[in-house]
Amino acid sequence: ILIFGGALGIAASEIVLPVMIPAGNPYTTVMGAWQLLEIMVTAAIFPYLAIAVIALGSLIFGRFFCGWVCPFGFISDLVSYIGKKGRVSDKTNISLFKISLFIAGLFLFIDFSIGYNEAVGTSIAHYFGDFSREPSSIIDPTSSMFSMLFWYFYWRLYPQGLDKLSQIIKYPPTFWIRLVIVIIAIVSNYYIPRLWCRTFCPLGGLMGLGGQYSLLRVFVDPKNCLGEKCRLCEKRCPLNIPLVSIRGDIRHPQCTMCLMCAEACPTNAIRLRISLT
Incomplete structure (x- = not known):
């Protein structure tokens, strides 16, 4: 509904959520905070909202939206549900989190x-081509799946028919890079749940920092x-947290x-709560 709600007649809104929502899909009903941040910063507009x-x-809310709202998080959970549910140590888990913070910092620096340079009149946007407005979209599987692939199908394959499918080999290198990243991001969940989310998602890193x-x-x-x-809770936790x-x-x-973890707990010892301390 967040991504294709417009196709169902749901009007687009001005709501901004802390999840990865592709800005390039015409049917999205909300805006992703990270995407909005990149678009505004690269346009030399301070991203207050x-x-x-x-x-x-x-x-x-911490990373609540990552677990319950994020579209790619949902896809990741579906794949990991049938997967091997590999585990990593907490030390490794923290290291993966630090990588996501580095990636967030890297793209913020680029943004x-x-x-x-836009503000001072020495534009460098042309060096980034199609990624000048959202540099991180090249590694974002949500953007690639629901924006890039959508438009390639909508404009190139759908009007011309599947007989033009052979032309796919002529697509630019960035198409293949993003497609490979999507495949890796999805398949990785079969072995380690939410590997992309905990390692490469820039927004996930920032949300985890405040969370x-x-x-x-x-x-x-x-x-x-x-x-x-x-330890049933730890065995059930897809993110290997030492609860x-x-x-x-x-x-x-x-x-x-x-x-x-709460579902697995035999004594109902786990719950959500609001605490000021």
Whole structure:
């Protein structure tokens, strides 16, 4: 509905959500905060709204939107549901999170470089070609799946018929790069759940950074938790968070509050709660 709601007659809105929503799809009903941030910064416009949505969204809800609203997160969960559900250590998990922060910082640097040069009249946007407005879209599977592939099908294959499918080999290199990234991002979930989300998503990195201090959080009640002899919650957690070791308020940057841990808990010791401390 967020991406193709327009095709169902749902009008587009001015709502901005802290999830990855491709700006290039004509049927989207909301705007992704990261996409809005990039578009405004590269146009030399200060992104007040995008910053507010990301900052307040993460400080209030943490990565809740990653777990319950993000379109690619939903696809990732479907693939990982039938996959091998590989696990990584918490040390590795934190390292993956740091990579996502580096990627966010890298693209923000590129965005501000483009925007600054636009502002002073020495444009460098032409060096980035089709990615001058949203540089990170080249690695964003959501943008590639629901914007790039949509338009290639809509404008090139659909009007001409499948007999023109052979022309796909003439598509530019960026098409193939993005297609390969999409395939890798999807298939990786078969082996390690949400690998792209926890490693390469720039918005996920920023949301995880603020999410460590969010008002809404997963809470493991130490009084009801069975501890080391159980660990069913940790076995069920798709993001390999050491819930039993932490207990109490879970302030882990990778937690998307999917509540699979709560479903697995035999003593109902896990729940969401709002806390100011």
